[in-house]
Amino acid sequence: MKTFLIFALFLPLLTSIISGFYGHRIKRIFVGWISTTSIFLSFIFFLILYLNSKEFEIILYNWMNSPFNINFSLIKDKLSSLMALIVSGVSFVVHLYSIYYMKKDEGYVRFFSYLNLFVFFMLLLTLSGNLIVMFIGWEGVGLCSYLLIGYWYKKESASKAGVKAFVVNKIGDVFFIIGIISILFFFKTLNFSEIKNSINCAPVEILKFSGICLFIGAIGKSAQFPLYIWLPDAMEGPTPVSALIHAATMVTAGVYMVLRLSFLYSLIPEISFLIALLGSFTAFYSALCAVKEDDLKRILAYSTISQLGYMFAGAGIYIFGKSFFHLLTHAFFKALLFLTAGIIIHSLNGEMNIKKMGNLKKLKYSNILFLIGALSLSGIPPFGSYFSKEGIISESIKEPLIYSILTLTSFLTSLYIFRAYFTIFYGEEKTKIYEEDKKLLFPSFILGIFSIFSGFLNYKENVEKIFFNENFHHPTFLSFIPLIFSIIGILTAWKFYYKKELKEKGFIFELVENKFYFDKILSIHFVKFLYKISEIFEKIIENGIIDGIVNGLGKLNIYLSKILLSFQKGSARFYLKIFFTFLCFLLIFYLLKFV
Amino acid sequence: MKIIYILSILLFLNGILIILLKRSFIYILMGIELSLSSLSFLLFLTSRILGNPDGEIYAIIIFGISAAGVAIGLGILINLMKKKGTQEIEEFKDLGK
Amino acid sequence: MNEILLFFMIISLLTSYYIIFSKKIIYSVLSLFLIFISISILYLLLGSPFLFISQILIYAGGIIVLMLFAIYTVGIKETEGINLKEGIVAFLLNFLIFFLIANILKNYPFPKKIISFKMDFIFDKLLKDYLIAFEIVGLLIVIGIIGTFLSVREK
Numbered sequence: 153m154k155t156f157l158i159f160a161l162f163l164p165l166l167t168s169i170i171s172g173f174y175g176h177r178i179k180r181i182f183v184g185w186i187s188t189t190s191i192f193l194s195f196i197f198f199l200i201l202y203l204n205s206k207e208f209e210i211i212l213y214n215w216m217n218s219p220f221n222i223n224f225s226l227i228k229d230k231l232s233s234l235m236a237l238i239v240s241g242v243s244f245v246v247h248l249y250s251i252y253y254m255k256k257d258e259g260y261v262r263f264f265s266y267l268n269l270f271v272f273f274m275l276l277l278t279l280s281g282n283l284i285v286m287f288i289g290w291e292g293v294g295l296c297s298y299l300l301i302g303y304w305y306k307k308e309s310a311s312k313a314g315v316k317a318f319v320v321n322k323i324g325d326v327f328f329i330i331g332i333i334s335i336l337f338f339f340k341t342l343n344f345s346e347i348k349n350s351i352n353c354a355p356v357e358i359l360k361f362s363g364i365c366l367f368i369g370a371i372g373k374s375a376q377f378p379l380y381i382w383l384p385d386a387m388e389g390p391t392p393v394s395a396l397i398h399a400a401t402m403v404t405a406g407v408y409m410v411l412r413l414s415f416l417y418s419l420i421p422e423i424s425f426l427i428a429l430l431g432s433f434t435a436f437y438s439a440l441c442a443v444k445e446d447d448l449k450r451i452l453a454y455s456t457i458s459q460l461g462y463m464f465a466g467a468g469i470y471i472f473g474k475s476f477f478h479l480l481t482h483a484f485f486k487a488l489l490f491l492t493a494g495i496i497i498h499s500l501n502g503e504m505n506i507k508k509m510g511n512l513k514k515l516k517y518s519n520i521l522f523l524i525g526a527l528s529l530s531g532i533p534p535f536g537s538y539f540s541k542e543g544i545i546s547e548s549i550k551e552p553l554i555y556s557i558l559t560l561t562s563f564l565t566s567l568y569i570f571r572a573y574f575t576i577f578y579g580e581e582k583t584k585i586y587e588e589d590k591k592l593l594f595p596s597f598i599l600g601i602f603s604i605f606s607g608f609l610n611y612k613e614n615v616e617k618i619f620f621n622e623n624f625h626h627p628t629f630l631s632f633i634p635l636i637f638s639i640i641g642i643l644t645a646w647k648f649y650y651k652k653e654l655k656e657k658g659f660i661f662e663l664v665e666n667k668f669y670f671d672k673i674l675s676i677h678f679v680k681f682l683y684k685i686s687e688i689f690e691k692i693i694e695n696g697i698i699d700g701i702v703n704g705l706g707k708l709n710i711y712l713s714k715i716l717l718s719f720q721k722g723s724a725r726f727y728l729k730i731f732f733t734f735l736c737f738l739l740i741f742y743l744l745k746f747v
Numbered sequence: 748m749k750i751i752y753i754l755s756i757l758l759f760l761n762g763i764l765i766i767l768l769k770r771s772f773i774y775i776l777m778g779i780e781l782s783l784s785s786l787s788f789l790l791f792l793t794s795r796i797l798g799n800p801d802g803e804i805y806a807i808i809i810f811g812i813s814a815a816g817v818a819i820g821l822g823i824l825i826n827l828m829k830k831k832g833t834q835e836i837e838e839f840k841d842l843g844k
Numbered sequence: 845m846n847e848i849l850l851f852f853m854i855i856s857l858l859t860s861y862y863i864i865f866s867k868k869i870i871y872s873v874l875s876l877f878l879i880f881i882s883i884s885i886l887y888l889l890l891g892s893p894f895l896f897i898s899q900i901l902i903y904a905g906g907i908i909v910l911m912l913f914a915i916y917t918v919g920i921k922e923t924e925g926i927n928l929k930e931g932i933v934a935f936l937l938n939f940l941i942f943f944l945i946a947n948i949l950k951n952y953p954f955p956k957k958i959i960s961f962k963m964d965f966i967f968d969k970l971l972k973d974y975l976i977a978f979e980i981v982g983l984l985i986v987i988g989i990i991g992t993f994l995s996v997r998e999k
Contacts, residue, residue, distance in 0.1 A: 722840035725770065729930070732767055736937045743944035748954045750846070751886075753946050754853045760938050761860040767934050771923045773869055773915060777876050780907055781860060784899075788883055795890060795958040803961065804970050804977075806895060810902045811981035815988035817907045821914045822992030828918045835923075 153201065154210050157228055160197035160240070161275050163190045168268035175261035184251035187264040191247050191271060195240040202233045209281050209345070220340055225281035227344065231476070235278045235408060242400045242483050242599075243271045249491050249595040250392035253498070257390075263303060267396070270296035274401045278408065283332050283342040286409065290328065290373065293402045294321040300397060301389040313385035320382040324372015331365030334358060348415045356420065363416055363423045370406030374460050377434040383457055387449040391494030394449060399456050399486035404479050407463045411479075414472045425551070428468025432557040435461030439564035443571065448493050448506050451572050455529065456486055458565060465558060466544040469551055478540035481606045485528035485537060488599035492521045495596065496576065499586045509576045517593050519577050521600050526573045528603045530566035530638045536606030538635070545634045562634045566641030574645055752792055758785040772827060772834040776820045783813040849889055852882040869920050873911055880904040891960035 167190040175183040207229040215222045247267065254263050273296060277289025295318075302314025332342065338358045339347050351359075370376075375383040386398055397403070410417060410427070417424050435458045442454035459482050466475030495518050497504055512519065524535075531541040545562065548555045719730070762785060765778030787806040794802020824834060831838050859875045859882075866872050884899035970978060 720842075722842040724836050724839065725767075728767060732763065733937070736941060739941055740944065743941070743948065746944075746948050748846075748956075748958065749949065749952075751849050751853055752954070753949055754850075754857060756945055757942050758853075758857055758860060760942055761857070761864070764934055764938050765860070765864055768864060768926045768931060769923070771869070771920065773911065773920065774863070774872065774923070776911065777863060777872060780903070781863075781876065781879060784880060784883060784903055788886065791887065791892065791895060792890070795960065796954060798959045800961050800966060800969055803892060803895065803966050804974050807898065807970065808974070808977050808981050810898055811985055814902055814906055815981075815985045817910055818985070818988045818992050821910055822995050824914055824918065825996045834918070834920060 153204065153206060154208065156197045156201055157210060157226060157279070158212075160194040160201070160236075161226065161272070161279060163194050164268045164275065165272040166190070168265050168272060171261055171268065172265035175265065180260045181251065181255070183261050183264050184247070184254075187268050188244065188247040188251060190268065191240060191244045194271075194275070195237070195244050198233065198237045198240050201228060202237045205230070211281075215284075220336060220342075222284055222342055223282070224285055225343065226279045226285070227281035228279065231411065232279050234480070235476075236275055238480050238483055239274050239278055239401050240271070241602075242487050243267075243274075243396055245595045245598050246392050246396040246400075246487065246491070248598075249395075249494070249592055250390070252591040253392055253494060254390060259303065263300075263390070266296055266299045266303070267392075270300065270397060270402075274405070277405055282344060283335065286412070287328065287332060290369070290405060290409075291325065293397070293405060294318060294325070294373070297321070297386070297397050297402055300393040301386045303389055303393065307388070309385075310388040313382070313388040317382040317386050320379050321372050324369040324379055327365045327372075328369025331362045331369065334362045334365065338362075344412060351415055351419065359416055360420050360423055363413075363420050366409065366413065367406075367423070367427055370409055370464075371430075372406075373409075374403045374406030374464070375457050376406075376430055376461060376464060377437060380434065380438065380457050384450045384453045387447070387453050391449070391490055391497065394452070395487045395490035395494070398453065399490055400483035403456060403460055404463070404483070407460065407467065407475065407479055410464070410467045411472055411476055414467070417467070418470060424468045424470065426468070428465045428548075428551065428554050431461040431464025431466075431468055432554045432561070433461070434458070435465065435561045436557050436564070439561045439568060442568040443564060445568075446507050447504050448497070448509075448572060448576070449490070449504060451506070451568060452486070452489055452493060455489075455565070455569065458561060459486070459529075462541060462544055462558065462561075465548065465554055469548055469554060471544060471547045474540060474543040474547060478537065478544055481528070481536040481540045481603070484599055484606050485525045485535075485603040488521060488596060488603050489525040489529065491592070491596045491599065492518050492525060495592050496522070498592070501586060506572055506575045510578065512577045515577075517597075521593075521596050522573060522577070524600045524603055526566075526569045529569050530642060531562060531634065532638060533635070535604055537603075542634055559634050559637050563637040563641045566638040567645050570642050570645035571648075748792075748796060752789070752796070755785055755789050755792060759789065761785075770835050770837060772820075772824050772836055775836070776817060776824070779820070780813060780817060783809060783816070787813075849886060852886050852889075856882045864926065867925055868922055869915055873908060873915065876911075877904055877908045880908065890958065894963055894966070 164187075167187050171183045171187060207227075209225055209227045211223045211225045213224040215224060247264075250263070250267070254260055257263065270293060273289045273292030275289075277286055277293060280286035280289055298314045298318040301317050302311040304310045305314075335347065335358075336342055338354060339350060341347065372379045383398060383403070387394055389397075417427070438454045438457035438461065442451050442458065445451045445454060459478070463475045463478055463482070466472070466478060496509070496512065496515065499512075499515055499518075500509060503509060528535040528537050531538045533539075541562065545555065545558045548558060721727075759782055762778050762780075762782030765781060766775050769775065769778070787809040790802045790809070791806045792802075794800060794805075827834055827839070856879045859879050862875050863872045866875070880899060880903040884896045884904065887893075887899055888896035
C-alpha cells in the first residue's frame with residue numbers, strides 16, 4: 153500500500169523529468185502518450201488506495217529534529233485519497249485531450265513535461281502530511297502555473313499574464329508563510345495530526361492569527377477578491393491548462409487547505425464567518441462580471457472564481473463536507489466546459505469572442521457537452537452539482553446574509569452560462585466553421601458522463617462523513633428556492649439571447665463591463681507605486697550594490713592576479729631567492745622551538 | 748670536534764650564500780661544488796662521531812655525483828654563452844614578462 | 845689535534861668569504877682550489893687517507909680544471925660585485941640559521957675520541973652493501989659527460 157502511494161506520487165515527476173530532458177529524441181506523439189499513461193497509472197493506484205480504506209502516514213525524510221521536529225511526510229486518509237483520485241482522474245482526461253489538442257504546437261514536449269510536473273506538485277500538496285510539504289506543493293503548482301500560462305512565451309500578453317499570476321500568488325504566499333511560522337512557533341510542529349491533537353490547548357489569538365494568514369494565502373491561490381485579478385488573464389495559456397489548473401486543481405488548493413485545517417477553523421467562528429462572507433461576495437461579484445464578458449474563456453474564468461467563492465462560503469459556515477463535494481463536482485463540469493470550449497475554439501480556427509460565434513449546429517456533440525456542462529453549472533437536478541451547490545445554499549440558511557447572496561448568485565450563474573450557450577450555438581453564423589475534431593471528443597465525453605453522475609459520489613453521505621462535525625442534511629422545501637432562481641436565470645437567458653442579440657448598453661452594463669473599474673483603480677494606484685519602488689531598487693541595489701559586488705570581485709581578481717604575476721619574472725636568481733628565503737623561514741620556525 | 752662540526756655547517760651555508768648572491772653562472776657552479784663538498788665532509792664527520800661506517804661511503808658517492816653535476820653545469824654554461832653571449836643569469840628572462 | 849683541524853677549517857671559511865666578495869673569476873676559482881685542498885687535509889687528519897686522495901683527485905684535480913677550461917673557452921674576465929641590500933639580508937639569514945643550529949648542537953654530547961675505520965672494512969662495505977649505488981654513480985658520470993658532449997657540439 154505504501155509503495156503504491158509513493159509510486160503514484162512520483163511517477164508523474166519521473167515522466168516529467170524524462171520527457172523534459174529526452175523527449176526531443178522520440179516522436180512527439182509518444183511523449184504525449186507516455187505522459188498520459190503515467191497519469192493513468194497514478195490514477196489506477198489512487199483508485200486502489202481509495203477503495204482500501206486504511207489510513208496511514210509515510211515519512212519520506214527527516215529534515216530536522218531540533219529545535220523543531222519537521223519531517224517530509226505524506227498522509228493518506230479519506231480526504232487526501234479522494235482528492236488525489238479526482239486530481240489524477242481529471243488530469244488523465246486533460247492529458248488525453250491535449251495529446252491531440254496541442255499536436256501542431258512546437259513546444260509539445262515542453263508542454264507535457266510541465267503538465268506532468270504540475271500534477272506531481274498538486275498530488276504532493278494533496279497528500280501532504282504537514283504544512284511544509286503542503287507549502288512545497290503550493291509553491292510548485294504556482295511555478296507550474298506560471299510556466300504553463302506563459303507557455304507561448306513569445307506572445308507578450310501571455311508572458312505578462314504568467315508573471316501577473318506568479319506575483320499575485322506570491323503576495324498571498326507571504327502571508328501563508330507567516331501563518332506557517334506562527335503555527336510552528338506555538339505548536340512546535342507542522343504535522344497535521346499533531347496539530348489536531350494539541351489544538352484545544354492553544355490560545356484563540358494564535359489560532360485566529362494563523363487562520364487569517366493562511367487564508368490570505370488561499371485568497372491568492374484560489375483567486376478570491378481582491379487577489380483574483382490573475383485568473384482571467386491566465387486564460388492566455390492553452391485551453392487544457394485552463395481546464396486542469398484553473399478549474400479543477402490548482403485553484404482548489406486554497407479550499408483544500410481550509411478543509412485540511414477544518415479542525416482549526418472550527419474553533420475560530422468569527423474568522424470563518426469572514427471567510428464565508430468574502431467567499432460569497434466574491435461569488436456574486438465575479439458572476440456579475442461574467443455576465444458581461446464576451447470572451448468565452450474569460451466567462452469560464454469568472455465562473456471558476458464564482459464557484460470557488462461558493463466553496464469558501466461553505467467552508468466558512470462549517471459545512472465542510474458539502475464544500476468538498478462541490479469542489480469535486482465542480483472539477484468535473486468546469487473541466488468539461490473548458491475542454492468543450494477548446495473544441496469550439498479549435499473548430500472556429502481560434503475565435504474566442506462569443507459575439508462572433510453563432511449557429512454551431514454542425515458541432516452536435518459539442519452542443520450536447522456544453523449543454524451538459526451548463527446545466528451542471530446551474531445546478532439543475534439530476535446533475536451532480538445540484539446536490540452540492542443546493543446543499544451549500546440550503547445549509548447556509550443559518551446565516552441569512554450569506555444565503556441571500558448565494559441564491560442571487562445562482563441566478564446570475566445560470567444567466568451568464570446560458571447567455572454564452574445560446575449566443576454560441578444559436579443565431580446567425582458569423583465565423584466559418586470547420587469540422588469538430590473527433591479525437592478531442594472522447595475525453596470530453598468521459599468528463600460529461602462524470603458530470604452527470606457525480607452526484608453519486610456523495611452516495612450515503614460518503615463525502616460528508618469525512619468531516620465529523622457534520623449534521624447531515626436532507627432536502628426540505630427551502631432547498632427548492634435556489635433551483636427556482638437558477639431556472640429563472642435560464643429562462644431570462646432564453647428570452648434575451650436565443651436567436652436574438654441583446655444590445656447591451658446602459659450604465660449598469662458599462663459598470664459591470666469595466667469590472668467596476670477595479671482593475672483600473674488597481675493599476676493606477678497600486679501598480680504604479682510598485683513600479684516606482686522597483687525603479688528605486690534597480691538604481692540602488694541592482695546597479696550600485698549588486699553590480700558593484702560583481703564587478704568588484706572581478707577587479708579584485710585582476711588586482712590579485714597582478715600581484716601574483718609579479719612573481720613570474722623569469723629570472724632564475726629571483727626564484728632562487730624566494731625559494732631559499734622560504735626555506736630559511738621554515739627552518740627558523742622549526743629551530744626556534746628548540747631555543 | 749664540536750667546533751669543527753659547527754664550522755663545517757657554516758661552510759655549507761657559505762656555499763649557499765655564494766649561489767644566492769652572485770650573478771655569473773660560474774659562481775653558481777662554484778657555490779654548488781662548495782656546498783656539496785662541505786656536505787660530504789659533514790657526513791664523514793658525523794660517521795666518525797657516531798661510529799657508523801656508512802657516512803664515509805656516502806661521502807665517496809657524493810664525490811661522484813658532484814663530478815657529474817659540474818660536468819653538466821659546464822655544458823649548460825657553454826650553451827648559455829652560445830645563446831646570449833653572457834653568463835649573467837639575469838639576462839635570461841625569456842619565460843617571464 | 846684540535847688546533848690544526850681548527851686552523852685548516854678557518855682557512856677554508858675565510859677563503860669562502862673571499863669568493864663571495866671578489867670580483868675576478870680566476871681569483872675565486874683559485875680560492876675554491878684552496879678550499880678543496882684544506883678540506884682534503886682535514887680528511888687526512890681525521891684518519892681517512894683514501895678520502896684525502898679522492899678529494900684532491902676529483903675535486904681539486906677534476907672539477908677545478910674543468911672550470912678553468914670552461915672559463916678560458918668562454919672568456920670571462922670580470923664580473924660585478926654583489927648587491928648591498930641582497931647581501932645584508934642574505935648574510936643576516938645565514939648567521940641567524942647558523943646560530944640557531946649551533947644553539948641546538950652546543951648541548952649535544954660529542955665524544956672525545958673519534959672512531960676510525962680500516963680501509964678494508966670501508967671497501968668491503970662499499971662493494972657489498974652499496975654496490976648498486978657505486979655502479980649507478982659511475983653510470984651517472986658517464987651519462988653526464990655524454991650529455992654535455994652532445995649538447996655542446998657544433999651541428
